[in-house]
Amino acid sequence: MDSLINAAGRALAAGDPLGALKRVALxxxxxxxxxxxxxxxxxxxxxxxxxxxxxxxxxxxxxxxVARARCVVAEAEIALVSRDLGWPEKALRSARATLAAHGDRLNAAYAGSLEARRLILIGRLDEAERLLSDFDPAPLPPVARVAHELAAAGVAVRRLRTKAARSAFGRASLAAYEANIPALKAEVEAASLVLNTPVGRLIARGTEKDLLLDEVETLLTSGALVIDACRNVVREADAVVSLATRPVLFAL
Structure with a gap:
């Protein structure tokens, strides 16, 4: 691999796409x-x-x-960012297996994080959680750790595990600052806003109060009657009634 390719790769790793293009645009x-x-x-x-x-x-x-597999991973990341959830997941899974088989642990782990984030977006949390548990992100470079921790935080948020989500966002933030890529820092900061943004509303004794994620988590364990507009269910203590197929009742 020649020096210009190496330099362009380093520029991309540092979050400098214009610097990379200066070297390989032609x-x-x-x-x-x-x-x-x-x-x-x-x-x-x-x-x-x-x-x-x-x-x-x-x-x-x-x-x-390996080079072809890396291209597939890059395409998958673009599809994820642009919310093209129809992108073939088998291609990403195959690329991840190829990278792992050839010893490219970094890109295999990154592919796994992308696959997990896609699974989260389409509601397959159990599969995403199993996938994330298959590898330890600690030895990975900062960019790959950010991807892993954001996926872990995504699962925790949807599971209403606020403490776990906060920890994952914290690790993602540390990794983003270690990578020192502004766009990556901004992505983590934007994603972590969910912890400080109202996600529910408590109506009790004629008053209304917006609730943060951790307050919703506490409320769900309190035995109160909760109408969950995200999951189209009604909860009270351990009883859960789905209204997904009864939209009129839910609207009422």
């Missing part, structure tokens, strides 16, 4: 196409990024399976 070889695609993704031009990554995957030879 090149059409496979590694340069892949780096250009990642740079465009960091700049927010997802359509161009996807096109470049597809070109890169085709440009790599059939023997360069």
């Amino acid at each position: 090149r059409d070889d496979a590694p340069a196409l892949a780096l250009r695609g990642i740079a465009m993704a960091q700049l927010g031009d997802f359509a161009k990024a996807k096109a470049l990554l597809k070109d890169a995957a085709r440009a790599f030879s059939s023997r360069e399976t």
Whole structure:
């Protein structure tokens, strides 16, 4: 791999897509196409990024399976960021297996975090939790740790485990500052706002009060009657009645 490719890769790792493009913008070889695609993704031009990554995957030879798998992971990240949940999960799973088989633990772990975050978004929390528990993020570089901890926080938030979510967001924040990438710091800060944003409303004795996530968690264990608009259920103590198929009752 030549010096310009190495320099562009370092620039991307440091969150400097323009610096990366200065080095490879005029090149059409496979590694340069892949780096250009990642740079465009960091700049927010997802359509161009996807096109470049597809070109890169085709440009790599059939023997360069690891490079092709990395392109698939990059495409999956773009799909996740743009909320394209129809992106084929089998491709990401296959890429993760390829990377793991060839000893690329970093990108395999990153692929696993992306897969978990997609599962969270489509409500498959059990699968996401199992996937995250399969590897220890501690030895990973900061960027990969951020991805893992954000996924862990996503599961905890949806499980109403506020303490676990706060811890995961804290670890993600530390990793983001260690990486020193402004966009990554901003992503963690934006995601963690859920802990300090009202997510429910308590109506009792003629008064109303907005509730934070930890207050909702406490309320659910109090035995009070709770109408859960996120899950379309009514709860009281250990009793849970689903109104998902009865929208009129829920609206009332």
